[in-house]
Amino acid sequence: MSSIFGGSGSSSTDAAPPKDLNARKEAVMASVRNELALANAQELINKTNDKCFAKCVTKPSTSLSSSEETCLSRCFDRYMEAFNIISHTYAARLTKERLEGQV
Template identity: 60%
Template sequence: MSDYSSQYNLGGDAGLSNKKQEVMDQVRSELALANAQELINKINEKCYLKCVPKPGARLESGEQQCLSKCMDRYMEAWNVISRSYVSRLQREQGQMGGM
């Protein structure tokens, strides 16, 4: 293959495959970022409402402890759900591949 065609991935499936993988990796990265942002937003929303009934200039120690425990529980639940969802997707993909 000439330098020109290899530079622009002309005439080869390898270039297309590499580009497809790059796009897939970028989509995965963007989804991971979106999931992390959603997790943070939900933690802020749920835990703040639960633990800080009367917002003031600073957090009281009980509010800080409540926020810490709430965030830990929320992230733990998020991880359990995420693992379960990924496992389900993998099972369904395996069943579709077996057809």
């Protein structure tokens, strides 16, 4: 009998082996994790740009002065340093909690 998707009825030979299914599941999960990491990085950069621009560029014009460029560079560097410290600390905490949970 045909299914609504155009194939024949399912049988035991149509089902994917569990290993193949698990591999596809892991691949999809890895892809989603990568997409989330990219979205988080983009959000961090956008927020950093907004906050640093508001702080450093008090009188917007057609170009940046050297002091505005310096301020923007330092502001962005500070945000990235803080982000790196927080993310490393968070990752270490997660690892520690996972190891403690396995004991």
